[in-house]
Amino acid sequence: MKIAFIGLGNMGSGMALNLQRAGHEVVGFDLSEAARQLHAERGIRIADSAQNAAQGAAAIITMLPASQHVEGLLLGHDRQAGLLEHLNAGALLIDSSTIAAATARRVAAAAAAKGIHFLDAPVSGGTAGAAAGTLTFMVGGSSATLERALPLLEAMGKNIFHAGDVGAGQTAKICNNMLLGTLMIGTSEALALGIANGLDPKVLSEIMRRSSGGNWALEVYNPVPGVQENSAATRDYTGGFGTDLMLKDLGLALESAIAARASTPLGALARSLYAAHSLAGHGTQDFSSIIQLLQENAGQ
Ligand code: NAD
Secondary structure, three states: OEEEEEOOOHHHHHHHHHHHHOOOEEEEEOOOHHHHHHHHHOOOEEOOOHHHHHOOOOEEEEOOOOHHHHHHHHHEEOOEEOHHHHOOOOOEEEEOOOOOHHHHHHHHHHHHHOOOEEEEOOEEOHHHHHHHOOEEEEEEOOHHHHHHHHHHHHHHEEEEEEEEOOOHHHHHHHHHHHHHHHHHHHHHHHHHHHHHOOOOHHHHHHHHHOOOOOOHHHHHOOOOOOOOOOOOOOOOOOOOOEHHHHHHHHHHHHHHHHHHOOOOHHHHHHHHHHHHHHHHHHOOOEHHHHHHHHHHHOOO
């Protein structure tokens, strides 16, 4: 199947390569020249625009930073027509970016008006999961469209959940990321306390991982450099999940909490802490660098 893949960043990179490995004909596009060049070197056919990548594609997958990028690309901006205008009726459009559920529903309605089948299918599993093809997909849309998309999603992920109608995948994703954002802060706080009291972070991490404080951050995403060989922390907080992306997700969680009159005190506090960390100049670093904020606060 010919697939257009738009957005070859930290996540899109591994996802596009896995689709190609599964035997699909992938044509990629990214606004960044560096990303285009890197993926041409990795053997992905690169188009000179999103429109050219999507030409004649049976499926189009987008993996972009935020709502405004997805909306701008697909629906258009500044009186410029969006990509939807150029897609054939019957095409399958899958957005795997984490964006507002309301934006997903707007895009789905515009797609439906053109006979295009849309799914919101945000993911969890990080860049390691994207590279290994073990992502979790949280899908919103019709069962029939999901059925059609399944072979593509299975080439990129291991767990595929149907969360409900369009937008439900995004709602599930921000609930998960609100939990992850608070979990990373809690884990960092505990590690910073131990380090401040003279404990070896490797020893403390292993104790907590195997005790009642065990969690995903301690398993695969330790925030202290050097504790885990392949963590973003050990790579100087590069190449993972940016602080500004976590900040965006916590903003989406807060907006949906306001809309539903839900109480999310820890999510709101976590958003404030990531905002302070971003303002201090760490927005493009991996979100696990939040431990630095807590260590600075501890006077270290
Ligand atoms: P990224 O910033 O590394 O990649 C996004 C890419 O989109 C960039 O290369 C950028 O140049 C490109 N882009 C932006 N606008 C474009 C446009 N109009 N046309 C073509 N390309 C465009 O971000 P990422 O870490 O890959 O994350 C992508 C999405 O996945 C985000 O919504 C993020 O919240 C979500 N996500 C990230 C992770 C993670 O661990 N990094 C995990 C799960 C979900």
